[in-house]
Structures are given as structure tokens and as C-alpha cells.
Amino acid sequence: MAELKLSHIYKKFGKVVAVGDFNIDVADGEFISFLGPSGCGKTTTLRMIAGFDKPTEGIITIGDREVSNAEKGFFLAPEKRGIGMVFQSYAVWPHMNVVDNVGYPLKIQNVPKEERLKRVMNMLELVHLKEYAERFPNQLSGGQQQRVALARALVAQPGLLLLDEPLSNLDAKLRESMRFEISAIQKELGITVIYVTHDQSEAMTMSDRIVVMSMGKVQQIGKPYDIYTNPANQMVADFIGLVNFIPAIAKGDRIFMQGSENISFPNPKQIAGNAVLAVRPENITISKTGGMVEGVMHHRFYMGDSVDYRIKVKEQFIRVIQKGSDYTAYHNGDKVFLDFENVMSFENEG
Ligand SMILES: Nc1ncnc2c1ncn2[C@@H]1O[C@H](COP(=O)(O)OP(=O)(O)OP(=O)(O)O)[C@@H](O)[C@H]1O
Ligand SMILES: [Mg+2]
Structure with missing residues (x-):
């Protein structure tokens, strides 16, 4: 189970308010996109959910567990949050083949080798990379490396998956097909996804709900149809469509x-x-x-x-x-x- 709740989350870097009063309740299994222009605070919010950045104010809850509470000074380390992640620069380790890359999170959890291999092969099947198991990253296309990163984020079966512009390095055709693959995997595994993008068609096609952000502030949270036909303000109307x-x-x-x-x-x-x-x-x-x-x-x-x-x-x-x-x-x-x-x-x- 992975509901996610952000309550009055702020992040200040000195005088810069990167995120100001972010509130959302994400349901288990929901696909949410953060959409907004460069610098609006998408990555910063994602990093706070992941546990790489401490909120200046506010509370983050994952499932029924508080993972961050600024007032109490409580902060759970990233590896204890049970989250899968793929970041913009989809770092796959160049010196490891596909099986080792994908199996790495299980290795640090001391999952026995045999079970590890079984779970890795299941994941590779899901992302259509079974035939590539022995290859090294430099023998893969950008889209295939992207899927290795995705498989690695999913292998430990996180309830919550955070994706920060995971398709940004791909060409238009590949992006489009990856959209469908990610949606299909998400539905099949029933996981909660937070997907950061500044590509509105990506957000429109994949999301249950979209969070439109601008200058650190949430402008609107809604279903793609509602955001398009009933934008909350001029910024949203201008940014979407x-x-x-x-x-x-x-x-x-x-x-x-x-x-x-x-x-x-x-x-x-x-x-x-x-x-x-x-x-x-x-x-x-x-x-x-x-x-x-x-x-x-x-x-x-x-x-x-x-x-x-x-x-x-x-x-x-x-x-x-x-x-x-x-x-x-x-x-x-x-x-x-x-x-x-x-x-x-x-x-x-x-
Ligand atoms: N470590 C930091 N120190 C100071 N300011 C920062 C830091 N990290 C981010 N910022 C500022 O916070 C704001 C939000 O940055 P963030 O990376 O969250 O934007 P973004 O929405 O992810 O943008 P992009 O679409 O370009 O990735 C920006 O103005 C940025 O310059
Ligand atoms: Mg960013």
C-alpha cells in the first residue's frame, strides 16, 4: 500500500522559496504527474519525497508512516522509505551487465542469488529486455538503457515509484512508445507513481491527475480533462494546450x-x-x-x-x-x- 500525503511542504534555499505550501493526497495506485516550466520546483518536491532533501516545513506521509516531519525534526533516510526511483539522467552502471544492474537493489538487501536472478528475469520480461540480459549498457540504445533503469527501480517492488523526466533523453517516437509501456507496467503492478515532466502531452496521456506548478506554487490539481477545459487561472490555461x-x-x-x-x-x-x-x-x-x-x-x-x-x-x-x-x-x-x-x-x- 502506498498512499502519499504532502501537508504544507515548503523548501527554501536561503531566500529562494523553491517549493511553497505544497499539499496533496495521492491514492494508492494513482498515477500523478507534476507538470510545470523549468525551475518551478518539480525535482525539489520529488527529492523531498525520496528523502534526498529535507523540507523546511511540513509533513510527508507514505502509506501510514510519517517519513518526514519538519516540526518534530523527524526525517527517515531514503533507503528506508521503500521507494523506487528513476532520475532524469538515467544512470545505469556502465561496468555491470543488465542482469547485475537490475539485480543491484536486491543484492544490497541480501536476497539470495537464485531468487535474485528469478526476480530480475521477471522484471526484464516486463520491460521487454529478456534477450538483452547479458549486455552492457554501451551495447544498448538509449531507450533500452531507460528500461534497464526502470526495471532496476521496480525490482524491489516498491509501492511508490518516482520518475523524474525519465524519457527526456529519448527521441519522439521512442518517448511515445515508452509512455505506453510505463502506463502498462504501472497498471499491471498496481503501484503509485509520481511522474515529473514538462511535456504536457506526456502528462495528459499518462496521468490520473496532474499537478500544475509555477514558481514553487501549486496552481491546480485535477484530471487532465478538467485542467484542459477548466483551467484555474491564466497560467494554467497558457501552459496546457x-x-x-x-x-x-x-x-x-x-x-x-x-x-x-x-x-x-x-x-x-x-x-x-x-x-x-x-x-x-x-x-x-x-x-x-x-x-x-x-x-x-x-x-x-x-x-x-x-x-x-x-x-x-x-x-x-x-x-x-x-x-x-x-x-x-x-x-x-x-x-x-x-x-x-x-x-x-x-x-x-x-
Ligand atoms: N540546492 C539548491 N540551492 C539553491 N537553489 C536551488 C537548489 N536546488 C534547486 N534550487 C532552485 O529551486 C528552484 C526549483 O528547482 P527544481 O530543480 O525543483 O526545478 P524543476 O521544476 O525540477 O525544473 P526543471 O524542469 O528545469 O528540471 C529553482 O529556482 C532552482 O534554481
Ligand atoms: Mg527538474
Whole structure:
């Protein structure tokens, strides 16, 4: 069993608040991603869970065991936390073959040789590396080394697995197939996973829930669908997926598009004053005949399965992406009309 609970976790390095008031309850068997731009505190949080960094404040609980409590000055060493880990630079030991690399955690636990070999071979089967058992790391591809690191993290059957950008060194195709392999292994073993990434499609496809972070703060915790369709603030809307922000003014129940005051949208959050409307490029349709807003076709990028348009509306460029759109239907300089759907709204944060 490996639930994980972080309560009011802070990490300060001198004056730098790397992590500020991180709270989460992770259920047993859940797959959670930490997602956010570089420097937002993902690795620092993971290192505190692992026990490589001491929180400045707060309590960490794994299963029913407190592993770190800043107030009591209590701190359990990493090797006693029963955690598996794969870090960004997936260090596999170059002087050991695959079997020895994967078996190492069992060796330090003094697991007898025969049982060790059996468990290692089971793991290698799981990560599809059985035929590579005798090879050394320099005889393996990056993706295969990655899987060796994963097998090594899993061999001691941790309830909790921490992965810090484990696919960052792989090419796009391999990353995608590894995503599915990691998800499949996680489901098969029923382990709890914390997965750090700054790749949003990775987080979207693999996670039960995503934690979006920025500058040491948790911005939102939610299911991928909820985060995408109902982002908590402008930062989250901007970081997850593509979005057009349009300045607006909120008055009563409506939010008026700046510069086109006859166009307004509902104001469910009861924003007052300066606001921002946000609409994703796939939620805008273009037409020649009429619509909410008039603009001028400025640029068209043919993407194969879709067309990526830039349309100038007043002083602003609006991005529109349409699947299977006829690239030749519009020309640069054409007068066009736009209709918006699923328009989100935020307070103007600055
Ligand atoms: N040992 C340290 N001493 C001082 N500052 C640190 C230390 N470790 C991390 N930081 C700072 O804490 C902040 C968070 O760093 P962290 O490594 O957690 O970011 P991250 O989200 O993992 O970023 P990336 O996506 O680039 O890996 C950064 O501003 C970083 O410079
Ligand atoms: Mg990091």
C-alpha cells in the first residue's frame, strides 16, 4: 500500500522559496504527474519525497508512516522509505551487465542469488529486455538503457515509484512508445507513481491527475480533462494546450471584448473590471459570410491534418486551428469572420 500525503511542504534555499505550501493526497495506485516550466520546483518536491532533501516545513506521509516531519525534526533516510526511483539522467552502471544492474537493489538487501536472478528475469520480461540480459549498457540504445533503469527501480517492488523526466533523453517516437509501456507496467503492478515532466502531452496521456506548478506554487490539481477545459487561472490555461487571450472588461453578468463592445460573453466567475477572455484555437471557426468578429486573414500554415491560421482582429493576432480544413479556401488579405465557442474567462492578472 502506498498512499502519499504532502501537508504544507515548503523548501527554501536561503531566500529562494523553491517549493511553497505544497499539499496533496495521492491514492494508492494513482498515477500523478507534476507538470510545470523549468525551475518551478518539480525535482525539489520529488527529492523531498525520496528523502534526498529535507523540507523546511511540513509533513510527508507514505502509506501510514510519517517519513518526514519538519516540526518534530523527524526525517527517515531514503533507503528506508521503500521507494523506487528513476532520475532524469538515467544512470545505469556502465561496468555491470543488465542482469547485475537490475539485480543491484536486491543484492544490497541480501536476497539470495537464485531468487535474485528469478526476480530480475521477471522484471526484464516486463520491460521487454529478456534477450538483452547479458549486455552492457554501451551495447544498448538509449531507450533500452531507460528500461534497464526502470526495471532496476521496480525490482524491489516498491509501492511508490518516482520518475523524474525519465524519457527526456529519448527521441519522439521512442518517448511515445515508452509512455505506453510505463502506463502498462504501472497498471499491471498496481503501484503509485509520481511522474515529473514538462511535456504536457506526456502528462495528459499518462496521468490520473496532474499537478500544475509555477514558481514553487501549486496552481491546480485535477484530471487532465478538467485542467484542459477548466483551467484555474491564466497560467494554467497558457501552459496546457494553446490559447488566445483577448483583453476584456467585465460588467455585471457579461464580459465585453475590448474594442468590440457589442460582443460579450457570460461572466460565471463574477469578475469585476479588467478581465481576459481565453479561447483555444480549435474552438474558433472561420467563415466568409458572417460571425461574431471580423478580421483579416494574415497567414496560413499547412500542417497536413490541419491548417493553422493567423487572423488579425483589430490590433491582435488570433490563432485558429481547423482539422481537415481546405487550405485553398482562404487567401492572405481575405476578410473573414470568426465565431468563438467554449470561451473561458479570467481576472486580468497583470
Ligand atoms: N540546492 C539548491 N540551492 C539553491 N537553489 C536551488 C537548489 N536546488 C534547486 N534550487 C532552485 O529551486 C528552484 C526549483 O528547482 P527544481 O530543480 O525543483 O526545478 P524543476 O521544476 O525540477 O525544473 P526543471 O524542469 O528545469 O528540471 C529553482 O529556482 C532552482 O534554481
Ligand atoms: Mg527538474
